[in-house]
Amino acid sequence: MALAAPFCHLLAAPPPATAPAADAPREPAGALAPHRASPLLRRRGRLLLACRVSAAPSARGGDAAGVVAAGRPTVLVTEKLGAAGLELLRRFANVDCAYELTAEELRAKVSLVDALVVRSATRVTREVLEAGRGRLRVVGRAGVGIDNVDLQAATEAGCLVVNAPTANTVAAAEHAIALLTAMARNVAQADASLKAGKWQRNKYVGVSLVGKTLAIMGFGKVGSEVARRAKGLGMDIIAHDPYAPVDRARAIGVDLVSFDEAISTADFVSLHMPLTPSTAKLFDDETFANMKKGVRIINVARGGVVDEDALLRALDNGTVSQAALDVFTEEPPPKDSKLVHHENVTVTPHLGASTSEAQEGAALEIAEAVLGALKGELAATAVNAPMVPAEVLSELSPYVVLAEKLGRLVIQLVAGGSGIKGVKVVYSSARDPDDLDTRVLRAMVTKGIVEPISSAFINIVNADYVAKQRGLRISEGRILLDGSPEIPIDSIQVHLANVESKFAGALSDEGDIRVEGEVKDGKPHLTLVGPFSVDVSLEGNLILCRQVDQPGIIGKVGSILGKMNVNVNFMSVGRTAPGKQAIMAIGVDEEPEKEALKLIGDIPSVEEFVFVKL
Ligand SMILES: NC(=O)C1=CN([C@@H]2O[C@H](COP(=O)(O)OP(=O)(O)OC[C@H]3O[C@@H](n4cnc5c(N)ncnc54)[C@H](O)[C@@H]3O)[C@@H](O)[C@H]2O)C=CC1
Numbered sequence: 105m106a107l108a109a110p111f112c113h114l115l116a117a118p119p120p121a122t123a124p125a126a127d128a129p130r131e132p133a134g135a136l137a138p139h140r141a142s143p144l145l146r147r148r149g150r151l152l153l154a155c156r157v158s159a160a161p162s163a164r165g166g167d168a169a170g171v172v173a174a175g176r177p178t179v180l181v182t183e184k185l186g187a188a189g190l191e192l193l194r195r196f197a198n199v200d201c202a203y204e205l206t207a208e209e210l211r212a213k214v215s216l217v218d219a220l221v222v223r224s225a226t227r228v229t230r231e232v233l234e235a236g237r238g239r240l241r242v243v244g245r246a247g248v249g250i251d252n253v254d255l256q257a258a259t260e261a262g263c264l265v266v267n268a269p270t271a272n273t274v275a276a277a278e279h280a281i282a283l284l285t286a287m288a289r290n291v292a293q294a295d296a297s298l299k300a301g302k303w304q305r306n307k308y309v310g311v312s313l314v315g316k317t318l319a320i321m322g323f324g325k326v327g328s329e330v331a332r333r334a335k336g337l338g339m340d341i342i343a344h345d346p347y348a349p350v351d352r353a354r355a356i357g358v359d360l361v362s363f364d365e366a367i368s369t370a371d372f373v374s375l376h377m378p379l380t381p382s383t384a385k386l387f388d389d390e391t392f393a394n395m396k397k398g399v400r401i402i403n404v405a406r407g408g409v410v411d412e413d414a415l416l417r418a419l420d421n422g423t424v425s426q427a428a429l430d431v432f433t434e435e436p437p438p439k440d441s442k443l444v445h446h447e448n449v450t451v452t453p454h455l456g457a458s459t460s461e462a463q464e465g466a467a468l469e470i471a472e473a474v475l476g477a478l479k480g481e482l483a484a485t486a487v488n489a490p491m492v493p494a495e496v497l498s499e500l501s502p503y504v505v506l507a508e509k510l511g512r513l514v515i516q517l518v519a520g521g522s523g524i525k526g527v528k529v530v531y532s533s534a535r536d537p538d539d540l541d542t543r544v545l546r547a548m549v550t551k552g553i554v555e556p557i558s559s560a561f562i563n564i565v566n567a568d569y570v571a572k573q574r575g576l577r578i579s580e581g582r583i584l585l586d587g588s589p590e591i592p593i594d595s596i597q598v599h600l601a602n603v604e605s606k607f608a609g610a611l612s613d614e615g616d617i618r619v620e621g622e623v624k625d626g627k628p629h630l631t632l633v634g635p636f637s638v639d640v641s642l643e644g645n646l647i648l649c650r651q652v653d654q655p656g657i658i659g660k661v662g663s664i665l666g667k668m669n670v671n672v673n674f675m676s677v678g679r680t681a682p683g684k685q686a687i688m689a690i691g692v693d694e695e696p697e698k699e700a701l702k703l704i705g706d707i708p709s710v711e712e713f714v715f716v717k718l
């Protein structure tokens with residue numbers, strides 16, 4: 105599906121996949137955060153995509169053309185979503201809601217859709233992403249944890265993964281508190297006992313929370329909200345999180361401590377870290393053995409961070425006196441799971457995010473992100489693509505086009521058979537290098553270089569990955585100019601070192617193929633080929649001719665093209681000195697017939713020429 109929006113080519117490159125950084129709450133110590141609803145909810149009625157990158161029409165506003173102009177995208181939703189989010193998706197896309205699909209059914213369906221929206225129960229494996237290759241461009245996770253999505257495979261396939269990281273924070277934190285208090289007072293067990301006709305007041309004596317130490321393992325969005333709430337219960341809070349900013353903890357009145365200190369001093373341990381290779385089964389026999397005897401554990405994060413067999417052993421030998429679990433390694437857990445049936449364990453079926461408020465919020469948050477991504481916008485919640493702020497993207501938008509065109513041009517100047525290894529992109533700018541984020545531009549140069557010579561489909565998500573796979577080293581350089589930092593970039597040069605060129609005129613004095621472009625009136629222009637200055641719009645197709653500078657050549661070439669019905673839209677001649685070598689750059693709307701190109705080549709003073717499709 106072709107999309108009309110200006111950034112659709114970005115989705116058609118990335119630092120390594122990283123989870124979005126935790127929101128740093130700034131409220132005073134002890135204050136509870138409100139529900140972190142989606143930007144849409146917060147701005148009531150006005151859809152502002154979290155990362156709007158252009159003046160493209162709003163997805164909710166009157167002009168839906170940005171999304172649907174070239175055909176409505178199709179979105180597959182495989183788990184129940186809040187109604188408002190579904191409604192928003194339906195306004196701009198064909199929505200197929202198909203729940204409880206088998207892996208085989210999912211693979212079949214995914215090949216027919218542009219986007220897939222899931223929650224935690226759908227496993228978006230490499231096979232699923234392979235099945236979607238060529239069409240599937242966005243996976244939206246209506247929630248936080250993206251451990252059910254194979255991020256590496258998505259990146260390789262150029263498929264953007266977005267999540268909804270804020271809408272269910274409060275719900276998850278509230279559920280952790282619910283489990284903490286219910287566990288301490290045996291609420292679930294006492295409820296079951298009373299319903300079974302018993303009255304067991306002595307059996308269900310609980311423990312108090314006030315004055316007890318709670319260790320929060322993973323001090324991100326949910327962890328910090330749990331800390332605030334638990335403070336209100338009079339608990340002493342410590343937290344362990346190797347990546348959490350100390351000031352955020354200090355602002356809430358929480359001490360960040362080492363893993364060992366956290367687990368050995370806490371009466372209650374609440375888990376709030378993501379499931380990653382380094383957190384898988386972090387809570388094992390050894391960890392439990394180092395905990396305070398009789399400790400109580402709450403897990404509203406992911407079952408996989410706990411070795412469930414080890415937990416069962418720790419419960420049986422009394423090291424852990426109680427556990428409250430919302431999440432399991434396998435969901436649903438086996439019916440005869442000893443852990444689930446253990447009398448000292450309180451369980452819920454992954455309900456952390458299941459409040460109506462959180463569901464509506466997450467559904468809207470993901471619908472906005474998916475629709476924005478389908479329009480080619482870079483969502484603020486992209487998980488496997490560079491997080492480039494909206495204003496930066498908006499400012500760089502004409503340079504994005506220029507970067508890709510220069511990449512396309514330079515690769516077509518390479519003589520067949522010469523392998524490209526090193527690409528250097530040099531930005532001339534008066535701006536402080538720290539204020540110029542060039543990741544998107546680098547990705548687009550890569551796209552321009554690799555796409556014409558391969559079947560690879562390259563976008564902002566997978567450009568770096570594909571470049572690495574192909575052994576392409578893309579380096580960047582800066583030329584600092586005096587002048588106004590208002591304009592982000594004066595020119596972009598692309599150099600290819602150690603390659604032969606089929607157009608010797610493009611070789612710089614250092615022997616590399618070199619082209620340079622600028623943005624003029626918002627349009628990409630070619631301004632330098634090798635040592636020759638030219639000025640030609642980088643649109644459509646281009647003929648580059650090298651000749652000895654003399655009168656009449658422009659006329660000869662122009663008349664050949666005219667006779668062949670090829671419209672010349674731009675022409676520029678650059679020369680090193682009068683009467684010496686010159687380069688003629690001719691922009692043409694149509695691709696000239698071979699015969700026309702041959703006739704141009706036959707003009708005696710034309711020493712070489714090349715036709716390039718941009
Ligand atoms: N049960 C449910 O329905 C829900 C579960 N969750 C889960 O809760 C967890 C936390 O979610 P958020 O707070 O939104 O994520 P977040 O990304 O804001 O916070 C996670 C924190 O864990 C920290 N962390 C990473 N590795 C760690 C390690 N080895 N030791 C200690 N800390 C580590 C990170 O630095 C980060 O601060 C995730 O696993 C998420 O999937 C979230 C929402 C609902």
Ligand SMILES: O=C(O)C(=O)COP(=O)(O)O
Nearest residue numbers: 223224225247248249457
């Ligand atoms: O957001 C998360 O990480 C959750 O675990 C919530 O999962 P769910 O969307 O309820 O399947």
